[in-house]
Amino acid sequence: MSEVLVLIEHSGSDVKKVSLELLAIAAGLGEPSAVVVGPGAGDCVAILGEHGAQTVYVADAADMVDYVVAPTAELLAQLVSEKSPTAVLIPSSAEGKEVAGRLAVATNSGVITDAVAVAADGTATQNVFGGATIVQSKVSSGTPIITIRTNSTAPFVTGGSATRVDVTVALSDVAKSAKVTNRVSVEKSGRPDLSEAAIVVSGGRGVGSDEGFATIIEPLADALGAAVGASRAATDAGWYPHQFQVGQTGKTVSPQLYIANGISGAIQHRAGMQTSKAVIVVNKDADAPIFDLADFGVVGDLNTVIPDLTARIKNRG
Amino acid sequence: MNICVCVKQVPDSWAEKKLSSTDSTLDRASADRVVNELDEYAVEEALRIVEAHGGEVTILSMGPTEAADSIRKAISMGATAGIHVVDDALHGSDALATSLVLAKALEGRGFDLIIFGSESTDARMSVVPAMVAARLNLPQLTFANKVDVDGSAIKIQRVTDYGYDEVSATLPAVVSVVEKTNEPRYPSFKNIMAAKKAPMEALTLSDLGVDASTVGLGNAWSQVASFADRPAKPAGTIVTDDGTGAAHIEEFLVAQKFI
Numbered sequence: 001m002s003e004v005l006v007l008i009e010h011s012g013s014d015v016k017k018v019s020l021e022l023l024a025i026a027a028g029l030g031e032p033s034a035v036v037v038g039p040g041a042g043d044c045v046a047i048l049g050e051h052g053a054q055t056v057y058v059a060d061a062a063d064m065v066d067y068v069v070a071p072t073a074e075l076l077a078q079l080v081s082e083k084s085p086t087a088v089l090i091p092s093s094a095e096g097k098e099v100a101g102r103l104a105v106a107t108n109s110g111v112i113t114d115a116v117a118v119a120a121d122g123t124a125t126q127n128v129f130g131g132a133t134i135v136q137s138k139v140s141s142g143t144p145i146i147t148i149r150t151n152s153t154a155p156f157v158t159g160g161s162a163t164r165v166d167v168t169v170a171l172s173d174v175a176k177s178a179k180v181t182n183r184v185s186v187e188k189s190g191r192p193d194l195s196e197a198a199i200v201v202s203g204g205r206g207v208g209s210d211e212g213f214a215t216i217i218e219p220l221a222d223a224l225g226a227a228v229g230a231s232r233a234a235t236d237a238g239w240y241p242h243q244f245q246v247g248q249t250g251k252t253v254s255p256q257l258y259i260a261n262g263i264s265g266a267i268q269h270r271a272g273m274q275t276s277k278a279v280i281v282v283n284k285d286a287d288a289p290i291f292d293l294a295d296f297g298v299v300g301d302l303n304t305v306i307p308d309l310t311a312r313i314k315n316r317g
Numbered sequence: 318m319n320i321c322v323c324v325k326q327v328p329d330s331w332a333e334k335k336l337s338s339t340d341s342t343l344d345r346a347s348a349d350r351v352v353n354e355l356d357e358y359a360v361e362e363a364l365r366i367v368e369a370h371g372g373e374v375t376i377l378s379m380g381p382t383e384a385a386d387s388i389r390k391a392i393s394m395g396a397t398a399g400i401h402v403v404d405d406a407l408h409g410s411d412a413l414a415t416s417l418v419l420a421k422a423l424e425g426r427g428f429d430l431i432i433f434g435s436e437s438t439d440a441r442m443s444v445v446p447a448m449v450a451a452r453l454n455l456p457q458l459t460f461a462n463k464v465d466v467d468g469s470a471i472k473i474q475r476v477t478d479y480g481y482d483e484v485s486a487t488l489p490a491v492v493s494v495v496e497k498t499n500e501p502r503y504p505s506f507k508n509i510m511a512a513k514k515a516p517m518e519a520l521t522l523s524d525l526g527v528d529a530s531t532v533g534l535g536n537a538w539s540q541v542a543s544f545a546d547r548p549a550k551p552a553g554t555i556v557t558d559d560g561t562g563a564a565h566i567e568e569f570l571v572a573q574k575f576i
Binding site: 068069070073093094095097098100101102104105106108109110111112113114123127128129131132133134135136137138139140141142144174177178179180181182183184185186188193199224242243248249250252256257266267268271274278279280282286291292293294295296297298299300301304305306308309312313316 | 330355438444445451452454456458477553555565569573575
């Protein structure tokens with residue numbers, strides 16, 4: 001069986017869940033081989049083996065992460081040329097898609113981004129236009145390069161072990177032309193990452209103020225261990241930081257549960273959340289289009305319903 | 318400092334978008350055509366840089382005849398000239414073909430900076446800036462929310478999951494900017510009038526020396542096999558709050574095993 005290369009996202013020895021999901025998808029296409037880049041790469045071998053990787057290519061040279069994107073793309077291009085894999089699967093993060101784009105140029109191969117499933121014959125399923133349209137497409141030239149969204153499948157524990165193969169690549173001058181000089185961590189809330197969270201509690205125009213987010217939306221999110229999202233109306237009004245905007249021009253989320261509070265449901269917003277598995281809506285306006293997406297909806301004032309709900313959840317705990 | 322900003326004409330992001338039933342490409346007639354919102358941040362960033370360092374801003378777009386309107390719209394923010402790559406053979410081109418054509422249109426013009434919006438609101442792939450940087454062998458400074466130019470040195474803040482990376486390079490370079498990196502200006506009346514008369518270069522594939530058999534729908538590196546509308550969701554349970562709204566939600570959460 002031919003290899004399927006899977007680019008792993010990790011922070012030191014901490015492997016991101018999406019990487020394990022991709023190994024599960026790769027197993028349906030061929031023999032999963034993980035590719036791990038940067039410091040700490042070697043520490044990921046065991047967990048990748050337990051999740052189905054047969055081989056783990058480790059490129060832990062420091063200069064692999066000293067420059068923007070290009071070194072990883074050059075390493076993958078070298079592996080594609082040496083191993084002739086069936087496909088290359090990459091997480092659909094901002095950086096992952098750029099790696100995929102550069103790899104496609106370098107190997108003259110087709111690229112499909114934001115897939116949510118890949119069939120055994122390589123046909124990828126994408127939800128486009130914010131999930132309004134479902135597209136089946138296939139790479140017709142070169143090695144299929146497919147980026148896959150988080151939460152597209154569940155990780156699968158095979159309990160196996162992987163063979164570690166250390167790899168190096170001689171980086172081109174151009175790969176070293178955009179140098180990362182400093183990494184700055186911005187203080188985190190302690191809440192899960194919006195694009196990976198199982199539950200998202202989101203607020204819109206009806207929340208009314210930044211205080212509303214702090215006193216109504218965030219406490220519910222924390223009671224559920226959820227991430228906080230916001231509609232464009234709320235971020236444009238300055239009530240919540242822009243990086244939490246869910247929608248057409250913000251983040252696309254696909255959690256197990258999405259709770260929309262005071263959000264009318266303009267296309268702009270639905271485009272970022274309508275592939276959520278379950279949706280709860282609280283809105284004063286019974287005619288708000290967001291109710292069309294609701295599995296359960298309450299027509300009412302979020303200022304009374306949500307604090308009551310938060311208290312009920314806390315009382316159970 | 319001469320800057321080229323690449324813009325895309327897209328369907329209005331507040332409108333329903335569709336694929337064409339005949340060839341599975343974007344149905345451009347189904348919604349109003351506008352300049353991709355994120356590209357307005359790129360134009361604004363370019364204008365601020367030339368205001369501080371001197372130079373001119375040129376707008377480049379690949380697209381059908383109507384895309385010329387979007388180029389003029391972008392010019393009216395304060396740019397000087399436009400380049401429009403327009404050729405029937407480009408219909409249905411994928412990101413690889415688009416990046417190839419843009420790179421051909423850009424090369425040899427001596428731009429110090431090429432700036433993109435970080436994604437288009439229709440395809441949302443976010444790969445073209447990286448592909449163009451790769452094709453032109455230029456430093457890739459993408460997903461910037463802050464851009465500083467000092468002589469031939471450029472430094473950006475690249476948005477990441479954990480915050481941002483500071484990234485440095487030497488010009489010329491390719492930059493993409495994220496939404497909200499600045500506040501795009503409204504075109505002044507004077508600039509709107511000037512944009513109508515701004516020089517616009519229209520280029521075909523043969524002008525660029527690109528073989529038509531390498532671009533367009535039939536030559537794309539990937540093909541759409543089929544597409545369908547998402548099936549409508551079955552109607553959910555909607556209750557009107559009479560003081561028991563939260564209790565009903567709690568029941569739903571328990572039934573679905575969320576709590």
